[in-house]
Amino acid sequence: MNTELRHPSFTIWLSRASLEVSPVKLVDMSSVSPAGKAFFVTTPIFYVNDAPHIGHAYTEVAADVLARWHRQKGSNSFLLTGTDEHGEKILRTATANNQTPQAWADKLVHDSWLPMLETLDINNQDFIRTTEPRHKKNVQTFLQNLYDKGFIYQGSYEGNYCVGCEEFKTDSDLVEGTGEFAMKMVCAIHSKPVERLEETNYFFKLSQFQQPLLDYYQQNPKFIQPEAARNEVISFVSRELTDLSISRSKDKFDWGIDIPWDTDHVIYVWFDALLNYITAIGYGEDEGKLNSLWPASVQVVGKDILRFHAVIWPAMLMAAELKPAEKVFAHGWLLVGGEKMSKSKLTGIAPTQITDVFGSDAFRYYFMKAIAFGQDGSFSWEDLSARYQAELANGFGNVASRVVAMVHRYFDGVIPAAESITDADKKIEETAAQSIRQADAAMDDVAIQDALLAIWELVDGLNVYLTEQEPWILAKDEANRARLGTILYTSLEGLRTLAVALTPFIPKATAKLWASIGHELGDLGSQPLLEAANWNQLVVGKKINELESLFPRVEQEDRD
Numbered sequence: 001m002n003t004e005l006r007h008p009s010f011t012i013w014l015s016r017a018s019l020e021v022s023p024v025k026l027v028d029m030s031s032v033s034p035a036g037k038a039f040f041v042t043t044p045i046f047y048v049n050d051a052p053h054i055g056h057a058y059t060e061v062a063a064d065v066l067a068r069w070h071r072q073k074g075s076n077s078f079l080l081t082g083t084d085e086h087g088e089k090i091l092r093t094a095t096a097n098n099q100t101p102q103a104w105a106d107k108l109v110h111d112s113w114l115p116m117l118e119t120l121d122i123n124n125q126d127f128i129r130t131t132e133p134r135h136k137k138n139v140q141t142f143l144q145n146l147y148d149k150g151f152i153y154q155g156s157y158e159g160n161y162c163v164g165c166e167e168f169k170t171d172s173d174l175v176e177g178t179g180e181f182a183m184k185m186v187c188a189i190h191s192k193p194v195e196r197l198e199e200t201n202y203f204f205k206l207s208q209f210q211q212p213l214l215d216y217y218q219q220n221p222k223f224i225q226p227e228a229a230r231n232e233v234i235s236f237v238s239r240e241l242t243d244l245s246i247s248r249s250k251d252k253f254d255w256g257i258d259i260p261w262d263t264d265h266v267i268y269v270w271f272d273a274l275l276n277y278i279t280a281i282g283y284g285e286d287e288g289k290l291n292s293l294w295p296a297s298v299q300v301v302g303k304d305i306l307r308f309h310a311v312i313w314p315a316m317l318m319a320a321e322l323k324p325a326e327k328v329f330a331h332g333w334l335l336v337g338g339e340k341m342s343k344s345k346l347t348g349i350a351p352t353q354i355t356d357v358f359g360s361d362a363f364r365y366y367f368m369k370a371i372a373f374g375q376d377g378s379f380s381w382e383d384l385s386a387r388y389q390a391e392l393a394n395g396f397g398n399v400a401s402r403v404v405a406m407v408h409r410y411f412d413g414v415i416p417a418a419e420s421i422t423d424a425d426k427k428i429e430e431t432a433a434q435s436i437r438q439a440d441a442a443m444d445d446v447a448i449q450d451a452l453l454a455i456w457e458l459v460d461g462l463n464v465y466l467t468e469q470e471p472w473i474l475a476k477d478e479a480n481r482a483r484l485g486t487i488l489y490t491s492l493e494g495l496r497t498l499a500v501a502l503t504p505f506i507p508k509a510t511a512k513l514w515a516s517i518g519h520e521l522g523d524l525g526s527q528p529l530l531e532a533a534n535w536n537q538l539v540v541g542k543k544i545n546e547l548e549s550l551f552p553r554v555e556q557e558d559r560d
């Protein structure tokens with residue numbers, strides 16, 4: 001039965017998809033993580049100055065898909081996400097709203113960020129807030145350790161600061177402003193003038209890590225992905241690396257973690273924030289847990305914050321004699337009018353605007369399939385609704401509902417046996433095996449779009465198979481019963497493979513499919529992904545259940 005959903009009028013129109021898309025002592029970091037180590041995926045922690053838009057949700061979904069994929073393969077997969085709550089940007093927003101920064105952060109986390117995880121079906125194992133004691137205390141431990149080792153010194157900073165980025169900017173980071181900021185130099189990301197800072201600060205000796213970082217990039221060619229991001233970082237680090245100011249004087253603002261040996265200063269918000277990746281998993285408190293998860297398998301970040309993760313963060317870890325992550329993957333931006341979608345530019349779309357109409361599976365599927373992970377892309381309602389209809393409803397949903405309906409109609413819902421196997425049946429089995437193989441290879445490279453393309457070979461293959469085999473015609477003659485059973489068994493096995501392979505992407509629809517055809521085999525979550533295409537798992541003679549509509553029809557009003 002189809003549920004009718006109404007589409008809100010298209011008040012926001014975004015352009016069509018486009019592709020713009022002192023000598024340092026080091027520990028040995030060349031070894032890969034020990035066998036059996038958890039697959040640890042992180043997202044950036046999000047600023048709580050505002051509610052999430054679909055750009056944030058995009059990062060979150062990609063990380064969740066990766067974590068779910070590895071969990072389905074049998075790894076102990078751990079997804080960490082959270083919120084970045086200190087810094088001037090949050091303080092200013094809270095003040096403008098007549099609230100303390102803590103009260104503001106609490107409200108945003110509970111009203112907006114945690115609900116976003118629900119909305120998108122994110123299966124995270126932890127959620128860290130940088131205002132939690134477990135974080136604050138161990139950030140101080142980390143900093144004290146670096147200070148004691150001689151990696152931090154006091155100096156004076158004079159230069160530009162962008163509060164939107166919470167970042168010190170060199171003149172070459174700035175561009176000429178337009179409109180109200182014409183004739184001024186502005187931040188290239190926020191299009192707003194930077195502020196001039198003159199402070200006594202503490203500095204981290206980042207410059208000492210120039211060669212160790214370059215060596216690390218060379219010895220670990222997959223550390224920064226995709227390739228263009230890696231090249232950009234290498235050329236940046238090769239030019240020059242200057243020491244980094246890592247504190248802000250409390251005369252200016254105090255919403256941060258105190259420098260442990262000098263409480264007139266708070267820790268620079270990025271230094272504080274990056275440490276969430278280890279304070280959440282036991283740094284300073286639970287070494288066993290830390291070692292079971294760190295180094296992270298993949299750190300998913302947007303390209304705007306790649307340098308923090310691929311330059312500053314590994315240098316901080318090297319200074320503390322910890323290993324850098326195994327991989328940092330920089331994805332592109334969701335663009336509006338060629339610019340990064342952002343709330344401050346009023347171009348943000350709330351994830352619920354999409355999920356309320358199309359559902360969370362469609363959201364997850366669309367962004368993973370429509371944009372090559374690593375490149376920029378533009379969201380459009382037209383593209384989303386066309387793909388929903390063609391790929392999800394008419395592609396996957398249709399083949400599932402036709403096969404289940406025919407098993408009910410012709411075999412009373414009992415799984416029929418497959419008898420003489422033809423080349424066409426064999427081809428479906430081979431396509432299934434190839435889809436799993438190729439998708440897994442793609443996921444190892446964080447090529448999420450390619451993984452979906454590989455799996456869709458099986459969706460399309462099954463649709464073609466049914467069209468060519470015409471089981472509904474065979475059903476008219478009792479003499480074809482054995483052949484009819486073979487076609488439906490083969491199709492059911494194809495659907496079973498799809499349910500397992502697609503569960504990391506579209507967990508709700510695949511759970512419905514599993515409740516219909518796979519329930520006798522145990523939980524969907526316990527089906528080993530790499531064995532999904534091993535044929536003959538469904539037990540002949542067992543009953544299947546009715547199938548709920550996987551992708552209900554969405555009614556669209558004309559665009560304004």
Ligand code: MSP
Pocket residue numbers: 043044045046047054055056058059084273274275276300301302303304305332333334335340341342
């Ligand atoms: N708080 C820092 C991250 C600290 S991690 C130690 C931060 N927060 S953020 O809320 O501004 O951004 C979080 C993530 O959302 C980043 O990866 C960023 O790239 C991503 N996105 C924000 N806008 C985006 C788009 N328009 N498109 C895609 N991703 C975007 O940076």
